[in-house]
Amino acid sequence: MHGLAIRTRGLVHIYHAEGHDVAALSGVDLDVGAGEMVGLLGPSGSGKSTLMSLLAGIFRPSAGKVFVGESELSTAAPRDLDRLRATEVGLMLQGAGRNLLPHATPADNVRFAQHQAARAGRELPAPGDVLADLGIAGHADAPLEELTPGGLQLAAVAVAVSTRPGLLLCDEPTSQLDHAARDRVLDALARVNRTYGTTVVLVTHDPDVARVLPRTVTIRDGRIGGEGRSGEEYAVVTADGFLPLLGQVRDKLPPGTLVRIHEVDDHFELRAEDGGMGDE
């Protein structure tokens, strides 16, 4: 068991686009325990892919800190980031094809993905074993054209876990798959998580996927807007003491509304000053 924990503090990322800057993340405090499996949800453009890139050490944050295991990625030397990506962090980009060499078999793809880690002296599993874990050993030496969309996605997972990383990051691993293929890919990710203790973070837009994940984190406007536990939604108090409003409550408490929070016995009541609208 060798999962890596994630910790971000005050994470900010600004893209310097032509003529204007875009704040993609504006203060993300996220803790993921070693060996957790977490879904990252949120509307399009909310900052999910940016967060994944920062966790993978592809970008450096404009401000704030990112810890993956013992490594602090925002200040790590480029060669340490290279080494981490080659060995300890598996990244699966959106769309199976972006993760695979088109003219190589699944086994060759896994071998190729292991190359840098082998040079770094990491002990590596046999490509056949990696593919067997994902249930596609039978296609190890088949041309990629012979694989179904679900099979291709599993081959992409195999590439991402070819070095038995401590952290696996997957950007929409189940999009564009039918339900049976989606469930096979989800099962495979859950098996990797269970068997090797790999920490898994996956971006999804699919409510059915979100429902079966033990934990989800929703990004809204570049911040953590809520968390889910087995389908139940919660707001999360930020490190600096802010509490975002979720869903309908947000419509009922427009900006500028004055609220008081009362502690009553074993719970809190939130009372708006304009006549009780939005009680509780």
Ligand SMILES: Nc1ncnc2c1ncn2[C@@H]1O[C@H](COP(=O)(O)OP(=O)(O)OP(=O)(O)O)[C@@H](O)[C@H]1O
């Ligand atoms: N290279 C870039 N240059 C400028 N702005 C960017 C760049 N990449 C992303 N953005 C902007 O940053 C914000 C966050 O984008 P990001 O791709 O992280 O969101 P997302 O939640 O992953 O969206 P989606 O679900 O559509 O993939 C958006 O406003 C987006 O337009």
